[in-house]
Amino acid sequence: MIKDVRFILNLKPDFGGGVMSEPKSPTPTPAGDTYKGWVFKWTNYIKGYQRRWFVLSNGLLSYYRTQAEMGHTCRGTINLATAVISVDDACNFVISNGGAQTYHLKASSEVERQRWITALELAKAKAARMQAESDDSGDDFSPSSLQVGGGQGGGHQNSEVQSTLRTLGSKVEDLSTCNDLISKHGSALQRSLSELDGLRLTGEAGDKIRQVTERATLFRITSNAMINACRDFLSLAQSHSKRWQKALQAERDQRVRLEEALEQLAKQHNHLERAFKGAAQAHAIVDNKGTAGPGKGEASDEDDENEFFDAMEDAPEFITVPADPQFHKRSSSNVSGLNTDMCADDQSLNEEPLAMNQESPSQELVPLRKRRTRIPDKPNYSLNLWSIMKNCIGKDLSKIPMPVNFNEPISMLQRLSEDLEYHELLDKAAKCHSSLEQMCYVAAFCVSAYSTTVYRTGKPFNPLLGETYELDRRRESGYRSLCEQVSHHPPAAAHHAISDRGWTLRQEITVASKFRGKYLSIMPLGTIHAIFEKSNNHYTWKKVTTTVHNIIVGKLWIDQSGEIDIVNHTTGDRCHLKFAPYSYFSRDVARKVTGVVMDKDGKAHYVLSGTWDEKMEFSRVMQSSRGGENGTEGKQKTVYQTLKARELWKRNPLPDGAESMYYFTALALTLNEPEEGVAPTDSRRRPDQRLMEDGRWEEANGEKQRLEEKQRSARREREREAASQRASGQSEDGAPHDSHKALWFESCEDQITGEQVHIYKGGYWETKELGSWEGCPDIF
Structure with missing residues (x-):
């Protein structure tokens, strides 16, 4: 009897951070952090318990058939804020949410079961607190109490400070929860040890000793969670104290710089106003005298500057891809010619309706309906x-x-x-x-x-x-x-x-x-x-x-x-358009359309992009390179070097009140x-x-x-x-x-x-x- 008690007491947690008597395993983290693992879940009487991947995060317990399903298919989720957690036997435990959802689970061992129970209890306590705080109109951290300086960057720093304070507050609450759990499990452990003192060496001794062992293990795991929370709290406090001081000083310095810049801008604005008034008076005197030579010269200089800046804007029209430098020189020399031809076509298109109206002057006499x-x-x-x-x-x-x-x-x-x-x-x-x-x-x-x-x-x-x-x-x-x-x-x-x-x-x-x-x-x-x-x-x-x-x-x-x-049966040209289906997980813009215009030999000449509900643009292809031709997705790896995109089509706005008129155009x-x-x-x-x-x-x-x-x-x-x-x-x-x-x-x-x-x-x-x-x- 005394030997068994000594063995149980040797399982006490190592508060100094030393090595435990059992092999190390992942310790459940407080609610808000993610805790994952394999657990057996009861499915039905035919298949019995099936191995499932469970994820505990933000007060929600979700499960999947495999880890690969986490990105797209969740098999079920239960909210721990209102859930009841109960223990059946050594490895089994039950999570129920008011009868609507009940998970019968089984861990691989008693220790693993206790880790899950501790993580679930922490998550449940935190979820309940968050729910109570959301119902309360008060806020412990009001924005007004966290103002550390003026300037344009104050909002970013304030939000960062608020986030840090909320994290620290969460760690304090985790410590409080761990303290409550330690008190509860410690009391239970003391009662069990007291019962062992008066227990005779009969058949019940083994069951009692196992119960004490289980509770001692639970006590150790909870203590480790509390120690980790204390360590996190201490490291956060040490790392952020200096950061807050630097942030406060940076805000003050930025405020001084902004005030100086504002004063300088006010002086420049006043100077430009006086210069503009003087130039306007001088221009009026020149116009009265009828000599516009200097004015033309100034206008000519401005035109030269505009042309220069336009050329600079045309420079980055190519997508940055590895290519022969000689090709860049050759293509850049042709950029202006290509744009001129395209603009000439567009100009003739815009003038065409006017020309048609001039050919039939009789229509002008009859007003359009x-x-x-x-x-x-x-x-x-x-x-x-x-x-x-x-x-x-x-x-x-x-x-x-x-x-x-x-x-x-x-x-x-x-x-x-x-x-x-x-x-x-x-x-x-x-x-x-x-x-x-x-x-x-x-x-x-x-x-x-x-x-x-x-x-x-x-x-x-x-x-x-x-x-x-x-x-x-x-x-x-x-x-x-x-x-x-x-x-x-x-x-x-x-x-x-x-x-x-x-x-x-x-x-x-x-x-x-x-x-x-x-x-x-x-x-x-x-x-x-x-x-x-x-x-x-x-x-x-x-x-x-x-x-x-x-x-x-x-x-x-x-x-x-x-x-x-789209096929041109006369020339053999072809255009392939792809309408991307909407997806919750896609990072692309919704209703996206892409396309490539190719000649009969398969050479790409234009790239189309846009959305089917707003607009379409096209870019001329200067060079294309194909990578990964041996792969199954060689087409998707083609890189096109194109000129700047130009608008092909843009949707007309809906009439006023269209929402009450069936959204008609x-x-x-x-x-x-x-x-x-x-x-x-x-x-x-x-x-x-x-x-x-x-x-x-x-x-x-x-x-x-x-x-x-x-x-x-x-x-x-x-x-x-x-x-x-x-x-x-x-x-x-x-x-x-x-x-x-x-x-x-x-x-x-x-x-x-x-x-x-x-x-x-x-x-x-x-x-x-x-x-x-x-x-x-x-x-x-």
């Missing part, structure tokens, strides 16, 4: 999501009639016409002499089409079969656009736009969507074509995937992601504006869409159901006609059940892509001039 700048504000209607979703169980989402509460008062045809928001980019591209520079403007136009979708979370109206939409901006901007819904299942819309300034745009878009639970992916299928008359260059590209996040819960937001390859506000002479199938004439724009949503929902039922009845009638024709032998076997044919577009095979598409066959604008719409179907 004034477009509307507002629509009725969006009503604040509540929406019961469950009343809609319960009707969707077991049904195809694409065939469920959705209320207009999810919509915006324009159709998909009008939304497709919004791609022409920045048509001036195509106007500039049509005037470019270089196909590679033309590719840059085409790429900017491709990106600009997404700028209207940043805040537009409303769904456009699904067009009825045969519905059309015209956008005639020939007098204002030189182009005409026509869209028609050519198919209903799957929904497909054909679009054709032609400009008097030398370009044609056509596309047929089919939308495929996938609902992923938290988000909805919208994948536009189809190819976009841009043809330029002067150069005969023919460009094609496809659209990227649009993702709508927080479909069920949270605020809706939209992201664009994917890659686009200036062009979108005019899309549904009533116009005379349009086709009876035009989206402007759609009654449910018009009622929604006017704020009469209940009537719009009823009208929407009527139109959809009318469309289904027309489809069934066409199917019956097709079936009767097949029965009578008037139609070939295998003919489609729906015999609908587009009115203004014809189906054919695209010569460039080989796809089956609808291409404009002409006749719409001629029919509009005649005002004869007898061939249009009655869809409204």
Whole structure:
């Protein structure tokens, strides 16, 4: 008995910092510092306890399957401020948070279990204190009590002093917590030792001795934590005392220097004012005498200085990369020539609209139509999501009639016409002499089409079969656009736009969507074509995937992601654009777009960069070097030496009050504006869409159901006609059940892509001039 007691007492902590009787292991650090380790966690009755990586930090206990998951996937987190920590047996312990979360854990040994228990108790005590302090309106360290000097650097020093004082205060609180724990465990240890004195050598002796050993070990670990906290406190106090004195003296010296500098600036300002007044009087006397020689000479000197400083600013246009010095000299001599050519092209582009207006003076006599700048504000209607979703169980989402509460008062045809928001980019591209520079403007136009979708979370109206939409901006901007819904299942819309300034745009878009639970992916299928008359260059590209996040819960937001390859089928030039998806862990700017313009041989000529919601810039490549070609990511290691970036496109600001008008742009506000002479199938004439724009949503929902039922009845009638024709032998076997044919577009095979598409066959604008719409179907 006496021998066992002596063995237990030999486990007392070494307060002098000496070597313990057991091997060293990581000591739990106070809450706020991170404590990590492997612990076995109970999962279920099949797998039992599984090894998990636990991290204790800032009063939160989180766990992961592996250490590699710490950067991206947390399996669970429990807040220790309100948690209950209990011990089951030698190695097991339980952490519970009010019944909502309960972790049954098992350590690898009793000592390891005690280390975790101590770390958890420290973290719990500190988390509880922090929670109480956050509820309290008082602050122990007010900024006013920490002012150590004036000057511009005072705020930085004050914040540093506050941070240090908070750290010291935290260490003091850790000492207090350790003291409480030592008192509690010391008392328990004393009681156990007292029980040993009166214990007889029976079967219970072993259990009691083990209990005493466990508590002695816990006492030693807690004492070590207290000693570490004391050591940290002492080192912080010693290191920061001199630092605070130096900081205070530096603040005082800086304040004196700032006062002297302010006095000097005031004197210089007064001197410049007197000099300016004298120069103005002298200049007035020279002008009165009619001799401007000295004035010109001074102006000439200023121009020389401006030119000199501009040259100095052009010097760092190259990205600093290892290169041959002779190449730098050779390229720098060509910088001015390259910039001159580019600026000349831009100047001719800016002057082109003026020249066109001068060629047709008759248009100046007729004033342009004034477009509307507002629509009725969006009503604040509540929406019961469950009343809609319960009707969707077991049904195809694409065939469920959705209320207009999810919509915006324009159709998909009008939304497709919004791609022409920045048509001036195509106007500039049509005037470019270089196909590679033309590719840059085409790429900017491709990106600009997404700028209207940043805040537009409303769904456009699904067009009825045969519905059309015209956008005639020939007098204002030189182009005409026509869209028609050519198919209903799957929904497909054909679009054709032609400009008097030398370009044609056509596309047929089919939308495929996938609902992923938290988000909805919208994948536009189809190819976009841009043809330029002067150069005969023919460009094609496809659209990227649009993702709508927080479909069920949270605020809706939209992201664009994917890659686009723009190909010039005439010259073989190619532009590769990459839309980076949004990531919480990325350091790059949100909505980032990057691209490279290459010739048919794969040589890079321009680098594009920017965002799809703000602007795009392009830089001319002077030299490129490829590193790590043997690796799997050789393309990402290519280094381009470029000139200074120049702006290609910038988004126009939204109109005033756009947040209450569905975040429509200036062009979108005019899309549904009533116009005379349009086709009876035009989206402007759609009654449910018009009622929604006017704020009469209940009537719009009823009208929407009527139109959809009318469309289904027309489809069934066409199917019956097709079936009767097949029965009578008037139609070939295998003919489609729906015999609908587009009115203004014809189906054919695209010569460039080989796809089956609808291409404009002409006749719409001629029919509009005649005002004869007898061939249009009655869809409204």
